[in-house]
Amino acid sequence: MTALAYETYHLGLRTTRRFLRVPANWMSIIFFPLIQLLIFSQLYQDVVQLRGFGGESDYLDYLAPGQVAFAAFMAVAWSAYGLLVEFRNGYMDKLRAAPIRRWSILAGEMVPLFFQAAAMAGVVLIVSLLLGAPLETGVGGFALILILAGVFGIAFAGASFIPALLTKSEQATNAFSLLLFPIVFMSTAFVPEALMPGWMQTVNDWNPITFLIEAIRDLMASGYDWGAIGKALLSLGILGVILQAVTLWAFHRLAR
């Protein structure tokens, strides 16, 4: 465990530096979630008049928590790109030939993802607040939301890393990320469950993104709902263990 922490720290320093040294990454952190939030809140501003919204007056207030989670989701979409580049240029071989745990190599690759997911969620959150969305829990809630977004990034990382390791192709990995977008649309990010068709409500009941969104929604609109936060962490934990295990398996396959 200490070995894993030591190795992840040193490898994570490298991948975080790598992330920060590419100017384009700053663009994706700041502008993408911003544009997304502004467009959706304007485009759909009248949907709050639908019955299912239950008297909400401003769509932005409803949309903001979902967009915070969506931003973390977007962070995951391209996260295995660095791994693929380093697989191709052989740097991954150098790490694989080093006397370190295989999981540390993956964990090191995922460290910037934690910060990226938290940062992208943070940008959406700040802009939402500036546009008038509430945050009842203040600074503590703000920090907790960023941590939840970061945890989501790590838990969901396999969605990008598994196809990347199995196909070793950027195109296939990107294509697979696109296939995952419906997961967000089948959550409570855009509309409440009451407005969904029956089968989608069933999907939604098991959707980890919904648990994340609802925890954030409570932190923003009402207060610390530890039940909702616990459910979000539990569902992300289960998702994370499964996806990380499959990712590790896919990583070991490289030795074939």
Next chain:
Amino acid sequence: MIRDEQAIIEVRDLVKVYGADTRALDGITFSVAPGEVFGFLGPNGAGKTTTIRILATLMLATEGSARVAGFDVSGDPHEVRKRLGVAMQTPTLDAFSTGRETLELAGRLHRMPGPEVRRRAGELLELMGLESVAGKLTGAYSGGMKRRLDLASALMHRPQVLILDEPTEGLDPQSRTALWEELERISAAGTTMLLTTHYMEEADRLSSRLAIIDEGRIAVEGAPAELKRGVGADAVLLQFESPDGDGQLAEVRRLLEGLVAPDAVDRHPAGVALAVPNAGSAIPELLRRLEGDGLCIAGLQMSQPSLDDVFMKYTGRRIREEAADQPIILGS
């Protein structure tokens, strides 16, 4: 199976099959003694890189076994990794790390303590002439600088065994010579080295023993000089002041009777060619016999067989035809 306790690298009957029927390695067996520089010479696609990847614990063999520093590469990869330094065919560097960061991370991953990491990184940067660019991102390095940094990174933890895949591929002649000198220094310090190359000159200069590998098999193994002797005779070319062809040929045959067999004396566009085993020691006697008989020798050229001739003898092909002008594939 008998194990050679002295060997630091021991490879037995290694087979690697890719997919359904691509047999990259077809039963490779060799061993390397501590301190030796063992060369793997062969054309591209012969199986050199596959062997190296198995030894570096990057790939599993289909059959056979390989041990490095006493540990099995598939059973105990962690112990092998601790004792091994590897530099691959194309330098494998993180373009967004500086030279110093690259070395320091390598040291950290080998559990070197902080002060030792900094001291060793500084020492290697100086040794490789990279001090002035130590703070620059490696993405901006020249090909030669990348090679040297990659080698330095493999040397950080003072590995017992250094594995180098085509260490000078794609370098200009000057950088190549400089790197050879560096490798000779590392070898002199006692590090065991396994290197692959398809450059005859490199195999000849660096390796104390080498294996010629072709189509997944070792065609022959031995010290470079020994292998060249195995080809047989050296070539001696006699040139005359006024060549007259057949007359001189017959005369040379007559004079050298008993010393050089008549069928080893042949016509050559520039004079008369002889095939003489151990030409170096035979030449005084040769000259004594040819002297003063009106032959008027204007010149004498002697050439030893090259590793290319060795390759030719054992595989029936020239390595150069296959290896020359291969495009260098750089990592994207």
